[in-house]
Amino acid sequence: MPYSEEFKDHVANPRNVGNFDDANRFGEETNPACGDTLKLFLKVSEGMINRAGFLAYGCPATIACGSAITELITNQTIEDALAIDRQMISAKVGGLPSRKNHAAALAIETLHHALTRADLSIRLAVEAKQLSR
Amino acid sequence: MAGSRRVYLDHSATTPADPRVVEAMIPFFSEKFGNASSVHFFGQEARSVVEKARREVASLIGARPNEVVFLSGGTEANNLAIRGVAEDLQTHGRHIITSQIEHSSVRGVCDQLEARGWQITRLPVYENGIVRLEDVRSALRPDTVLITVMLANNEIGTIQPVREIGELVREIRSAGQRHLRFHTDAVQAIGRIGVDVETLGCDLLSISAHKLYAPKGIGALFVRRGVRVTPQNVGGHQERERRAGTEAVPGIVAFGEAARLARLELDERSAHVSKLRDEFEAGVRSRVNDIVFNGDMSKRLPHLSNISFRFIEGEGLLINLDMQGVAVSTGSACSSGSLEPSPVIRAIGRNDELARGSIRFSFGKDNSAEDVAHVLEVLPRAVENLRRLSPLFQQSVSDRAKSPEEIFVAS
Numbered sequence: 001m002p003y004s005e006e007f008k009d010h011v012a013n014p015r016n017v018g019n020f021d022d023a024n025r026f027g028e029e030t031n032p033a034c035g036d037t038l039k040l041f042l043k044v045s046e047g048m049i050n051r052a053g054f055l056a057y058g059c060p061a062t063i064a065c066g067s068a069i070t071e072l073i074t075n076q077t078i079e080d081a082l083a084i085d086r087q088m089i090s091a092k093v094g095g096l097p098s099r100k101n102h103a104a105a106l107a108i109e110t111l112h113h114a115l116t117r118a119d120l121s122i123r124l125a126v127e128a129k130q131l132s133r
Numbered sequence: 134m135a136g137s138r139r140v141y142l143d144h145s146a147t148t149p150a151d152p153r154v155v156e157a158m159i160p161f162f163s164e165k166f167g168n169a170s171s172v173h174f175f176g177q178e179a180r181s182v183v184e185k186a187r188r189e190v191a192s193l194i195g196a197r198p199n200e201v202v203f204l205s206g207g208t209e210a211n212n213l214a215i216r217g218v219a220e221d222l223q224t225h226g227r228h229i230i231t232s233q234i235e236h237s238s239v240r241g242v243c244d245q246l247e248a249r250g251w252q253i254t255r256l257p258v259y260e261n262g263i264v265r266l267e268d269v270r271s272a273l274r275p276d277t278v279l280i281t282v283m284l285a286n287n288e289i290g291t292i293q294p295v296r297e298i299g300e301l302v303r304e305i306r307s308a309g310q311r312h313l314r315f316h317t318d319a320v321q322a323i324g325r326i327g328v329d330v331e332t333l334g335c336d337l338l339s340i341s342a343h344k345l346y347a348p349k350g351i352g353a354l355f356v357r358r359g360v361r362v363t364p365q366n367v368g369g370h371q372e373r374e375r376r377a378g379t380e381a382v383p384g385i386v387a388f389g390e391a392a393r394l395a396r397l398e399l400d401e402r403s404a405h406v407s408k409l410r411d412e413f414e415a416g417v418r419s420r421v422n423d424i425v426f427n428g429d430m431s432k433r434l435p436h437l438s439n440i441s442f443r444f445i446e447g448e449g450l451l452i453n454l455d456m457q458g459v460a461v462s463t464g465s466a467c468s469s470g471s472l473e474p475s476p477v478i479r480a481i482g483r484n485d486e487l488a489r490g491s492i493r494f495s496f497g498k499d500n501s502a503e504d505v506a507h508v509l510e511v512l513p514r515a516v517e518n519l520r521r522l523s524p525l526f527q528q529s530v531s532d533r534a535k536s537p538e539e540i541f542v543a544s
Contacts, residue, residue: 012453017521056523057523
């Protein structure tokens with residue numbers, strides 16, 4: 001499957017690159033199989049994600065999914081952000097080849113890492129949700 | 134937004150068919166459509182052009198016409214050479230010597246034979262990407278029946294000591310090991326450097342036409358007189374029983390014409406592409422920091438440059454360049470669909486990051502100085518674009534306590 005125009009646009013013109021001054025949440029995950037790394041920086045206040053930024057090293061899918069997730073979560077509640085799934089990220093980049101689905105999974109793991117490690121109640125909620133699946 | 138200019142720098146993947154080559158082949162689709170095995174006029178018309186093309190291909194490599202076997206391309210040539218020799222000589226021995234940087238078609242046949250009980254020695258290359266003759270010598274065993282080492286590498290362009298291996302093979306054979314054969318995959322070298330089977334001393338040599346400005350789907354295997362290969366395609370008398378199947382007459386005609394043009398224009402083409410390549414490399418060196426050139430800088434094909442860009446991954450760079458109209462290829466794993474980055478770049482001792490960040494630029498006879506200028510304009514921006522979002526780059530910036538502006542040398 002060739003990459004979509006949206007996908008290539010996220011790679012060539014990534015949105016929300018990098019850290020910023022008032023970021024108060026940080027998440028980082030590495031795919032152990034290929035070494036791809038994603039970092040997310042968030043500004044969270046009163047249950048809302050006001051701003052998001054990312055850094056990525058790895059294949060284009062990792063970059064595109066990192067860029068896409070920052071767009072998906074900006075101005076969302078934490079609850080809505082935690083509900084983002086792989087299909088939503090894939091749709092945001094105009095579709096992912098199936099062998100690249102792991103990049104969407106990495107973006108979600110990184111987001112969960114950023115949102116949950118500073119807030120025990122959210123982490124417990126995520127774990128409860130994972131258990132219920 | 135991307136401009137309309139398109140610059141093709143992937144001639145090691147394939148070349149466009151030369152208009153003169155296309156013109157030569159066109160009559161052989163509908164007008165002169167005969168089967169070269171037929172006795173009637175139509176068949177003999179086809180037979181005569183197939184044999185003319187065979188003479189041209191033979192002439193390009195200094196062979197006799199009846200030593201040239203037409204087939205579908207480089208992969209089939211490598212399959213016929215390696216499996217054909219291995220099967221023919223299996224009662225004499227089942228040991229094959231090859232290198233760690235062969236094309237996947239050579240690697241694939243060797244792996245398959247290994248699974249069937251043959252023993253394979255895969256010679257290392259060193260940081261320069263070149264096999265050492267003394268390693269070949271020490272790998273030789275009484276049951277070695279085949280050495281297969283490429284003439285030039287497809288990713289980094291390094292030229293292997295094939296002539297020296299050929300001399301060694303002659304020496305070993307005259308010392309009594311009569312059944313030793315020597316094959317070289319010349320797919321990347323042909324049309325870019327002079328190739329002469331007498332000078333090289335090889336028994337078998339693979340060629341693909343589409344690297345030579347002819348269409349895809351046609352190639353040849355040189356099989357030295359007196360050397361036998363067990364046919365891999367059977368059920369027809371074509372190609373002196375070495376490759377059954379109706380001859381692909383239009384493709385063969387095209388191949389012949391492309392071989393003729395390559396012979397006549399070799400020096401001019403090589404000088405042209407090496408000038409462009411050298412200008413390109415000098416330009417990249419002055420515009421982009423943190424790069425590593427891969428492979429020996431002198432013993433390599435004139436048209437090819439392989440560069441690792443630190444902190445970034447090759448396929449992302451490839452997509453960025455593609456959106457600016459520049460076509461290249463990468464050794465990153467993402468492109469090939471595997472998890473492991475290029476075995477060639479790993480074999481020359483580069484780490485995963487450098488292997489993943491490697492890009493091959495391969496020039497062709499129709500590229501121009503304007504093409505080089507365009508690439509030199511878009512490449513630094515594309516690299517910067519990806520480094521800006523790379524945590525590895527950010528880390529290195531803070532390690533060096535420099536600002537990104539200082540890391541990139543302004544052009």
